[in-house]
Amino acid sequence: MKGHIARKRFGQNFLVSPGVVAKIVDAILPQADDSVVEIGPGLGALTEPLLARLEHLHVVEIDRDLIARLRERFPPERLTIHEGDALQFDFSVLGPGLRVVGNLPYNISTPLLFHLAASADGVRDMHFMLQREVVDRMVAPPGGSEYGRLSVMLQYRFEMERLFLVPPGAFNPAPKVESAVVRLVPRPRQVLAAVDENLLEEVVKAAFSQRRKMLRNTLRERVSETDWAELGIDPTRRAEELAVGDYLRVANRLAERGTTASL
């Protein structure tokens, strides 16, 4: 890797398969004047082919050694480097219509997805490489063990599609697990029906905090027997049995009665 020693704490697994890189860039289909930000450019495996098609690219990178290399390789008028932690980065400063891409550091993928969901209003789409297991949880339908808080909150906010799988051998160092590329497209604000999104988040979190228990018990403090009856939801069901729309109805009922989120 041209002298760079991969740092485990930054989740560094660099893409080394030209075929996989080409497949990801084709899935993104960048147009010259698109506004794009890449999270974790690393050694530039995606950065370079993206810049071959784009006039300009933003990147957010935490590793100073990698930032120094990127500075040497790409001129500042083509590549704007935001040095720091993507978990703290305010993506809304990059303006509307933003396209977010990245082979994400797997150790922070879940908090990063929640962080991005919170600033999804200005985002056009996102394409990410993630652990396959995480992608499967993101797109999981209700009823199975993969369906959880991540599935409900992301499916509420985005249309999502698992595009293709990527084997460990496409990376150096090779991760232990299979990866997958996923596309997320934010649903328009007008169709998002939660009266209070923090309340939705709280209900979903509480329900899945003990996923084997009946909703009657996990949501006891918030949802009364009358609420369940009027919502037409059987309170003996478990968290994984409720569809995204059911969680929305529960949260909206609480909001209508004047409950506020404690977040």
Ligand code: SAM
């Ligand atoms: N895009 C490159 C590729 O595909 O070969 C590198 C991908 S590597 C899986 C993840 C990258 O994210 C690394 O460059 C790493 O330094 C960077 N990174 C890790 N944690 C980060 C954070 N909190 N904020 C921004 N970048 C981070």
